[in-house]
Amino acid sequence: xxxxxxxxxxxxxxxxxxxxxxxxxxxxxxxxxxxxxxxxxxxxxxxxxxxxxxxxxxxxxxxxxxxxxxxxxxxxxxxxxxxxxxxxxxxxxxxxxxxxxxxxxxxxxxxxxxxxxxxxxxxxxxxxxxxxxxxxxxxxxxxxxxxxxxxxxxxxxxxxxxxxxxxxxxxxxxxxxxxxxxxxxxxxxxxxxxxxxxxxxxxxxxxxxxxxxxxxxxxxxxxxxxxxxxxxxxxxxxxxxxxxxxxxxxxxxxxxxxxxxxxx
Amino acid sequence: xxxxxxxxxxxxxxxxxxxxxxxxxxxxxxxxxxxxxxxxxxxxxxxxxxxxxxxxxxxxxxxxxxxxxxxxxxxxxxxxxxxxxxxxxxxxxxxxxxxxxxxxxxxxxxxxxxxxxxxxxxxxxxxxxxxxxxxxxxxxxxxxxxxxxxxxxxxxxxxxxxxxxxxxxxxxxxxxxxxxxxxxxxxxxxxxxxxxxxxxxxxxxxxxxxxxxxxxxxxxxxxxxxxxxxxxxxxxxxxxxxxxxxxxxxxxxxxxxxxxxxxxxxxxxxxxxxxxxxxxxxxxxxxxxxxxxxxxxxxxxxxxxxxxxxxxxxxxxxxxxxxxxxxxxxxxxxxxxxxxxxxxxxxxxxxxxxxxxxxxxxxxxxxxxxxxxxxxxxxxxxxxxxxxxxxxxxxxxxxxxx
Numbered sequence: 001x002x003x004x005x006x007x008x009x010x011x012x013x014x015x016x017x018x019x020x021x022x023x024x025x026x027x028x029x030x031x032x033x034x035x036x037x038x039x040x041x042x043x044x045x046x047x048x049x050x051x052x053x054x055x056x057x058x059x060x061x062x063x064x065x066x067x068x069x070x071x072x073x074x075x076x077x078x079x080x081x082x083x084x085x086x087x088x089x090x091x092x093x094x095x096x097x098x099x100x101x102x103x104x105x106x107x108x109x110x111x112x113x114x115x116x117x118x119x120x121x122x123x124x125x126x127x128x129x130x131x132x133x134x135x136x137x138x139x140x141x142x143x144x145x146x147x148x149x150x151x152x153x154x155x156x157x158x159x160x161x162x163x164x165x166x167x168x169x170x171x172x173x174x175x176x177x178x179x180x181x182x183x184x185x186x187x188x189x190x191x192x193x194x195x196x197x198x199x200x201x202x203x204x205x206x207x208x209x210x211x212x213x214x215x216x217x218x219x220x221x222x223x224x225x226x227x228x229x230x231x232x233x234x235x236x237x238x239x240x241x242x243x244x245x246x247x248x249x250x251x252x253x254x255x256x257x258x259x260x261x262x263x264x
Numbered sequence: 265x266x267x268x269x270x271x272x273x274x275x276x277x278x279x280x281x282x283x284x285x286x287x288x289x290x291x292x293x294x295x296x297x298x299x300x301x302x303x304x305x306x307x308x309x310x311x312x313x314x315x316x317x318x319x320x321x322x323x324x325x326x327x328x329x330x331x332x333x334x335x336x337x338x339x340x341x342x343x344x345x346x347x348x349x350x351x352x353x354x355x356x357x358x359x360x361x362x363x364x365x366x367x368x369x370x371x372x373x374x375x376x377x378x379x380x381x382x383x384x385x386x387x388x389x390x391x392x393x394x395x396x397x398x399x400x401x402x403x404x405x406x407x408x409x410x411x412x413x414x415x416x417x418x419x420x421x422x423x424x425x426x427x428x429x430x431x432x433x434x435x436x437x438x439x440x441x442x443x444x445x446x447x448x449x450x451x452x453x454x455x456x457x458x459x460x461x462x463x464x465x466x467x468x469x470x471x472x473x474x475x476x477x478x479x480x481x482x483x484x485x486x487x488x489x490x491x492x493x494x495x496x497x498x499x500x501x502x503x504x505x506x507x508x509x510x511x512x513x514x515x516x517x518x519x520x521x522x523x524x525x526x527x528x529x530x531x532x533x534x535x536x537x538x539x540x541x542x543x544x545x546x547x548x549x550x551x552x553x554x555x556x557x558x559x560x561x562x563x564x565x566x567x568x569x570x571x572x573x574x575x576x577x578x579x580x581x582x583x584x585x586x587x588x589x590x591x592x593x594x595x596x597x598x599x600x601x602x603x604x605x606x607x608x609x610x611x612x613x614x615x616x617x618x619x620x621x622x623x624x625x626x627x628x629x630x631x632x633x634x635x636x637x638x639x640x641x642x643x644x645x646x647x648x649x650x651x652x653x654x655x656x657x658x659x660x661x662x663x664x665x666x
Contacts, residue, residue, distance in 0.1 A: 100529055
């Protein structure tokens with residue numbers, strides 16, 4: 001499965017002329033049991049793909065919402081081993097929903113690129129997004145993941161233009177993640193027109209599905225992004241809903257967002 | 265190894281051996297690559313070099329003197345101790361050498377907004393100073409805990425027209441200020457130049473900051489040769505991120521007979537968890553754009569650093585130091601809070617020079633080294649900052665109310 005699980009998930013929505021909904025949450029926030037309940041509930045609420053955040057002490061691309069989520073997870077004692085155990089439980093419960101681990105380089109580097117790839121593959125993970133591993137630094141991890149048929153998802157930013165865009169898209173797998181704002185997660189709201197143009201531009205360079213995230217907070221924005229993108233990613237809004245109203249509120253929001261993303 | 269070109273690093277990927285690199289989000293990558301190009305061009309541009317030289321001379325007050333610390337030398341009863349007096353620079357520390365260079369580059373790149381992180385406040389003050397001089401908007405990120413212990417510098421920055429952003433995430437110290445500065449940079453990448461204060465961060469920062477700070481070592485090497493007719497037996501400098509140390513060491517790297525000694529902050533002791541000695545007590549990892557030695561736990565989470573000196577209170581170190589450590593070209597020692605406080609008072613009393621708490625760490629090891637080298641030995645220590653900013657916190661540590 002693995003990479004093909006991602007391909008199948010996007011293709012399924014694409015056939016129905018719909019955008020896939022990608023839900024992000026932080027492992028261990030505010031504790032393992034709560035995050036397990038949310039994680040296992042996401043596919044039922046309409047998430048086509050799940051990104052599971054690996055908490056890191058110094059998340060430099062996150063806005064306050066995800067920073068605090070990581071801090072809560074670490075204060076609750078969440079370890080990399082716990083994140084991978086959650087992934088395994090998810091895989092047992094949901095054989096077909098792709099699961100992507102998202103986080104920062106140091107905890108992965110500390111495990112070792114190969115050990116991480118092997119353990120993630122064993123747990124049933126399909127890919128990884130490492131925010132501070134640009135193409136220039138990602139080869140060792142990309143190779144290790146590739147050996148286990150896992151995708152290293154690349155981020156494309158609004159500043160990734162010209163020659164660099166085609167460079168960054170070389171050798172990618174799974175899907176492409178377009179960062180819709182120049183900034184950190186969950187703060188600024190993306191400009192719909194700009195996103196459409198960027199997505200069209202990226203499409204010229206790759207056949208992979210394109211998911212768009214960073215700053216999508218509500219169903220209206222999700223629906224707007226879904227017009228051009230193959231996938232809509234929401235993170236901070238779900239994390240906030242969990243913090244404010246618990247698992248039920250987070251799943252309720254997920255359902256609304258998924259519905260919006262599925263309405264192209 | 266004998267023909268190794270010590271000064272050649274980093275390689276094209278920004279690596280010193282296995283350290284360094286460019287571990288930043290994609291949003292910043294294009295800018296980091298552009299900065300590298302601009303810097304490569306500026307290095308070769310005589311107009312840039314002339315402009316830089318002019319400001320270093322007339323505005324910063326370079327060259328800084330070297331001074332024979334006669335009474336300290338007598339006190340320890342061993343080697344002859346020389347200070348490189350970078351505390352006499354405008355704004356009171358070595359930091360301005362680098363700020364000047366980076367702000368001149370920012371102007372070349374057409375950036376209108378300058379951001380910086382600061383720990384002790386010295387880098388923040390130096391950045392705010394140069395930004396004021398060139399009429400650029402300046403925002404300084406500073407940990408909430410550091411704002412509390414460095415009040416005089418906070419006020420100085422405000423007088424200079426800078427906006428101070430208090431950072432309360434994490435422990436509210438230098439690493440958290442750097443996280444927040446990076447987040448701001450990601451958000452304002454089009455008009456903003458990030459003036460990193462130490463020889464760390466994504467390539468080209470470690471090499472670029474080193475090159476700007478190497479003026480310290482170039483001057484000192486020529487000055488000591490002129491005064492003593494020979495090179496010192498050892499160069500000593502304190503290390504937080506390591507910019508003053510690499511600035512002093514770099515021009516001496518090829519002089520194999522010269523020992524290069526960095527002194528890290530041992531806080532409450534290396535046997536406690538409250539220190540900031542990344543090389544002595546850390547392991548390699550990835551933080552703030554580079555692979556280097558870090559204080560981290562067994563799950564790769566960054567540990568909190570501790571030091572009495574806000575300028576050394578950082579869980580990482582510049583990647584070139586990690587390289588020099590691993591290949592054994594430089595030696596890295598440490599000094600505790602208590603030892604630094606003692607050295608601070610000793611230097612003040614014997615030489616009439618109030619050192620910053622940062623170089624007081626270096627000074628704390630100079631005594632042992634002077635004895636080890638004996639009467640015929642010679643030590644060159646970088647007095648990289650003055651202690652006026654620390655007077656209040658030292659008083660508090662000594663239990664004195666002022």
